[in-house]
Amino acid sequence: MVLSVISVMSMWTRVQPAYAANMWNEALNKRLGTEGLDLYGILDEIEKRGMSFDQLLTIPEQDEWVYSDGKSTTCVAFILEMYKEAGIFGSISNSIQVTEFTIRDAYTLKIFENNQTRLPKWCNNKDGKLPFCQILGEYRMELPQYNTIEPYANMNENCPSLPPSYDRPAQC
Ligand SMILES: *[C@@H]1O[C@H](CO)[C@@H](O)[C@H](O)[C@H]1NC(C)=O
Numbered sequence: 091m092v093l094s095v096i097s098v099m100s101m102w103t104r105v106q107p108a109y110a111a112n113m114w115n116e117a118l119n120k121r122l123g124t125e126g127l128d129l130y131g132i133l134d135e136i137e138k139r140g141m142s143f144d145q146l147l148t149i150p151e152q153d154e155w156v157y158s159d160g161k162s163t164t165c166v167a168f169i170l171e172m173y174k175e176a177g178i179f180g181s182i183s184n185s186i187q188v189t190e191f192t193i194r195d196a197y198t199l200k201i202f203e204n205n206q207t208r209l210p211k212w213c214n215n216k217d218g219k220l221p222f223c224q225i226l227g228e229y230r231m232e233l234p235q236y237n238t239i240e241p242y243a244n245m246n247e248n249c250p251s252l253p254p255s256y257d258r259p260a261q262c
Pocket of ligand 1: 208
């Protein structure tokens, strides 16, 4: 698995060196605290540190890392970053890296209104089948485990993510 990741990266580095730098070299350099190393430089560096490539890949992304084109985010990390700035994570805010959250991680957070009678009137859950407001869409969304997991420090920084089950151990 890890070997095949390296071979894809290595092939890409030869074919499209500029894209390779954009796609992962910068992120891997951030993890090592280095700058400007190419893939081979990175492999040398981890060998020097006695680290394996998969250990390098699993170092959590830090929200405050700034890349050459600015801060990096995903749709869900962008929303969670706003929640974080707004103080929703309270005293553990500094131990939450929202860039490690998936969409499922976001909606399973226990931070949402859990009393349906307090949801806004326009909310599209008139038949009471949804515990949340669905604003748009032809199909009714189901969000298993919506609003169930209390935020905790270093949340989602040690979760396995291998197919086929993608099971999420508690407190990972
Ligand atoms: C839900 O909210 C309503 C309106 O604020 C309140 O009257 C009711 O007691 C709440 N129910 C629960 C279980 O908290």
